[in-house]
Amino acid sequence: MSLRIAMVGAGAVGGWYAGLLALAGNEVACLARGDAETLRRDGLLLRDGRSERRVRLAAVETDPGRLGRFDLVAVALKATANHRLAELVEPLAKPGATLLTLQNGMGNAEALAGLRGPEPVVAGLCFVCINRTAPGVIENSLPGHIRLAAAEGPTQARVRACASLLRHAGVEAREDDSLESVLWRKLCWNIPFNGLAIAAGGVTTDRILGDAALRERARRLMLEVQSAAAARGAPFGDDHIRRQLEVTAGMGAYRPSSLIDYLAGREVEVDPIWTLPLERGVAAGAAMPELARLLGEIRARLARRG
């Protein structure tokens, strides 16, 4: 089955999955900003360890009104742009379309579900290492997987459809019963590694693992996330923490997305990655002093950056 798909945002995650879905024979249009001209002219270049693939998109626009309407609207915007969701997403959705957020952290599914219209919302959390190294050039250094879960209402059938679509495009897509659970398991990586990368002044993940004090802070942050997840009824085991540390060791000098934003002077996704998890964890009764301290340090770094 080939679908008409709109990808909102053509950064690392948006570009990568738009490209794979187009390579699999879907009609994929892209809503982009700065990279629109390059994408229109050259398409996307997807690189991983094994291959380099160039793929043309069905359409690339900066104005959603010029793209038409789609069966699936996937959102790969930075969460800091979520105040523009209504304006960007509503014009793209056919009646009955599926909305799929591929964004980082908490609050994104709620923001999509808050749009007018009864479209079902699916959340996909991307456990991957993808960087956009130049306009239209996306590099994937860890194939990883996407965990999909229903965000709003009885959308398990939509989750299955998204998973099947992604698998057909060569993506390892796992279906999950609980978005809450997937979010905390993903945050178990993002909270310590995106956070300490900034708090330590701009360091890659290998430096965090290689420094005894930073590594210990990462471990304690992961334990706090684990306790918050349990308090919210979505527990995960120590094996998940162990696996995150192993996977990270294999990443080398990886720059988490927030570090790239921080170093480039761009807005950092503070609320979805640190503030909302702190609020929700503490509200559920978890003690999260390490996370609160980390958040204070991140804010101070961002304020000093000006």
Next chain:
Amino acid sequence: MSLRIAMVGAGAVGGWYAGLLALAGNEVACLARGDAETLRRDGLLLRDGRSERRVRLAAVETDPGRLGRFDLVAVALKATANHRLAELVEPLAKPGATLLTLQNGMGNAEALAGLRGPEPVVAGLCFVCINRTAPGVIENSLPGHIRLAAAEGPTQARVRACASLLRHAGVEAREDDSLESVLWRKLCWNIPFNGLAIAAGGVTTDRILGDAALRERARRLMLEVQSAAAARGAPFGDDHIRRQLEVTAGMGAYRPSSLIDYLAGREVEVDPIWTLPLERGVAAGAAMPELARLLGEIRARLARRG
């Protein structure tokens, strides 16, 4: 001693103190936005239980570049506009000027101190009930007092100077050794009353005190603020909580500033009043589940408002 004073922001707090300082013989200029035209034409009208006073300002502008430079720059902007501080405040400060924040909540003094230049920063927390009822018309229903504290560096002499200036204008100004302590004592009111007013769907303070469940939540929130203040080394006693409840009972159907912003569809000062206190309290080891829950409810209300 008469000073050249700039007031940045002509809302309730800015208008009230700009008016009193001008009545006391200081040369007071005002940086305003929507109300500038009215203020220029009619000046300010200050009303309290006893009197109605009209006062002209030395200058009213929307562009700080047109105002000149001042000995004291007082900031009464909503904290949600703090990203504009550099642009608004720097052009107004003489070398060696004092910067005085009269804003609500945490993070404002740090934001002012983060501006270029070595100007000392004083913080004034306003324990008052002031509303702007029309452009240029400011009503004060509780004389209250200002607590002043040094925010950055050895500025105790500046604190004394600000206190003396305000007293000379008829304001009860108290000097305090610790900004941390003043902030938590003020938040002991703002966190529960500004917050529950929104979380309960838009209710005045009398409704919070008159509803057993809301009153109990207010009390528990105050106890959490008390424990956070103590964990941060700035303890206050039960008498402070008792006094806040008494004062509030005397306010009648008061609309906290955040409730007014909420009902008017304007941005609410979420970070300074709830998010930063949560982060700092939890980082210091306090348990603040009630505050975290309240914050979640406020975010949900604001999201639904659209």
